[in-house]
Amino acid sequence: MTSPLAWLEAPPLVPLTWAATGAPGSAGIRYDGLMGATPEDALGAVDLLAGPEGRAAHLCGVLPAGGALARAAAVWVHTGRLRPGRTDVVVEPHRRVHAPHVVVHRQHLADGDVVRVAGVPTTVPVRTAVDLLCFVERRTAVAGVRALLHDGLAASMVGDALRGADRRLPVRRALAVLELVAGRAA
Structure with missing residues (x-):
């Protein structure tokens, strides 16, 4: 049973792995250094783009x-x-x-x-x-x-x-x- 104040609890965190460059707020997260540019005019999380595996995984969808x-x-x-x-x-x-x-x-x-x-x-x-x-x-x-x-x-x-x-x-x-x-x- 949920409590009456359950709606005030924060939702579970979901990691942001990519975003379109025109997405709302994308300029801010890129400026803050959280997202980096990728081919196909998209943004990817900089920690994922730091290694070959992350860069390859980002391009998997267009292959x-x-x-x-x-x-x-x-x-x-x-x-x-x-x-x-x-x-x-x-x-x-x-x-x-x-x-x-x-x-x-x-x-x-x-x-x-x-x-x-x-x-x-x-x-x-x-x-x-x-x-x-x-x-x-x-x-x-x-x-x-x-x-x-x-x-x-x-x-x-x-x-x-x-x-x-x-x-x-x-x-x-x-x-x-x-x-x-x-x-x-x-």
Whole structure:
């Protein structure tokens, strides 16, 4: 039986994990440092966005079935740097997906190209760096690869992956950009 004054008791606390940027009060909680910006124009709790698992879990909802986070989205998941304005996803060429809120790239995924971060398929750092160097504009590629190198990826591993590529890639351009980035990182 409830007491007559039960309506005065505070409701149970529910942690706030994300919010839309236009939500009432979102500007205040972002200003206070409780929420941080995420891709897809949303806000996420800063303690959840502090690690790769939280960042990957935040993007889980926009990931189409059979896809993996790639390119700038994968850099953000792995390093926490360079939050993209859009979520890049890679799927096998034969797979057809309808994902209106992400940019879908069709590419072959070799064994070992994808790792699960908090259950979310994400390209490994080496594959992410190769994709950035080969398929993304130079400015974004330099920033993304620099973030991956700063986070512990070895430039020699990326160079070896580019030289040993069995698919047709713009390897000369990618190696030149990698040399530029590795030279600045040293």
